[in-house]
Amino acid sequence: MIRMSKEMTAFTMDIFSLKGKVAIITGANQGLGMGYAYALAAAGADLFIPHLTDDVSEVKQLVEGLGRKVVFLRGDLRDKKHIQEIVDKCLEEYGRIDILVNNAGMNKFCDFLDFQDEDYENVIAVNLNAVYFLSHKVAKVMVRQRSGKIINIGSALSFTADKKCPPYVISKHGVIGITRTLANELGQYNIQANAIAPGFFQTDVNKDISSDKAFYDKITGRIPLGRWGSVYDLMGAVVFLASSASDYINGWTLGIDGGFSTTL
Numbered sequence: 313m314i315r316m317s318k319e320m321t322a323f324t325m326d327i328f329s330l331k332g333k334v335a336i337i338t339g340a341n342q343g344l345g346m347g348y349a350y351a352l353a354a355a356g357a358d359l360f361i362p363h364l365t366d367d368v369s370e371v372k373q374l375v376e377g378l379g380r381k382v383v384f385l386r387g388d389l390r391d392k393k394h395i396q397e398i399v400d401k402c403l404e405e406y407g408r409i410d411i412l413v414n415n416a417g418m419n420k421f422c423d424f425l426d427f428q429d430e431d432y433e434n435v436i437a438v439n440l441n442a443v444y445f446l447s448h449k450v451a452k453v454m455v456r457q458r459s460g461k462i463i464n465i466g467s468a469l470s471f472t473a474d475k476k477c478p479p480y481v482i483s484k485h486g487v488i489g490i491t492r493t494l495a496n497e498l499g500q501y502n503i504q505a506n507a508i509a510p511g512f513f514q515t516d517v518n519k520d521i522s523s524d525k526a527f528y529d530k531i532t533g534r535i536p537l538g539r540w541g542s543v544y545d546l547m548g549a550v551v552f553l554a555s556s557a558s559d560y561i562n563g564w565t566l567g568i569d570g571g572f573s574t575t576l
């Protein structure tokens with residue numbers, strides 16, 4: 313009989329701890345990213361937050377209130393120079409990168425036939441190309457370390473399409489492809505790449521549609537748990553995927569959508 317007890321008894325809740333780890337979370341000065349930032353800091357990580365918009369005071373106060381360090385870098389993820397700068401500055405500040413959460417994203421709502429090329433290109437540049445370019449650069453650091461966790465943010469629209477947001481749907485389907493590719497390429501270096509696919513959460517990215525009561529109610533009616541998500545619903549999952557509790561999970565996407573993707 314193969315004895316399991318030696319491996320089993322090595323288990324403690326410390327496998328969820330992120331003490332001593334450094335995490336980059338893009339766009340975490342607001343919205344769901346701020347929740348990922350708080351969760352990773354609460355689990356012990358120090359943070360590096362690249363951000364587009366001005367105000368970082370709320371997330372700074374929250375993270376520092378937990379006794380963790382946070383460093384900010386302002387820039388646009390469509391700019392490859394900014395992407396290189398993220399890696400350089402994070403290494404300068406902390407000397408390592410253990411976790412990358414590719415959270416920043418945008419959407420543009422418009423009828424398909426009226427979509428402007430530029431709007432398509434913008435969404436793809438942020439939601440897809442920046443995920444690839446930043447992961448590619450961070451991976452080189454993680455390969456040297458022989459460890460790392462890459463967590464991409466997909467969407468319920470990674471698995472299905474909806475009208476009026478074609479580039480978003482295309483980009484979020486692509487995020488699953490990037491995740492699987494990274495898992496395939498980097499597993500040999502003890503780097504795990506996984507994704508989270510949130511369902512529906514009221515934030516800036518969907519404020520144009522979520523403030524429409526008919527749409528809000530239609531979506532609520534399709535969610536088996538009967539409610540839109542709260543940022544709190546995502547926080548345990550990001551810690552799990554960033555920690556050694558998920559060391560044998562690689563290339564998967566965890567849907568956090570109240571069951572939305574299971575229904576017709």
Ligand SMILES: NC(=O)c1ccc[n+]([C@@H]2O[C@H](COP(=O)([O-])OP(=O)(O)OC[C@H]3O[C@@H](n4cnc5c(N)ncnc54)[C@H](O)[C@@H]3O)[C@@H](O)[C@H]2O)c1
Pocket residue numbers: 338339340341342343344345363364365387388389390414415416417418438465466467468509510511512513514515516517518
């Ligand atoms: N809210 C939802 O229901 C939902 C559902 C599924 C997936 N998501 C995804 O979650 C992630 C976070 O979105 P959110 O809902 O918190 O919305 P949000 O608009 O509050 O956050 C998006 C973040 O991305 C940043 N960003 C946008 N364009 C950028 C650029 N060019 N360069 C740098 N940063 C840029 C924004 O400044 C912001 O910090 C996104 O990837 C989004 O697609 C959200």
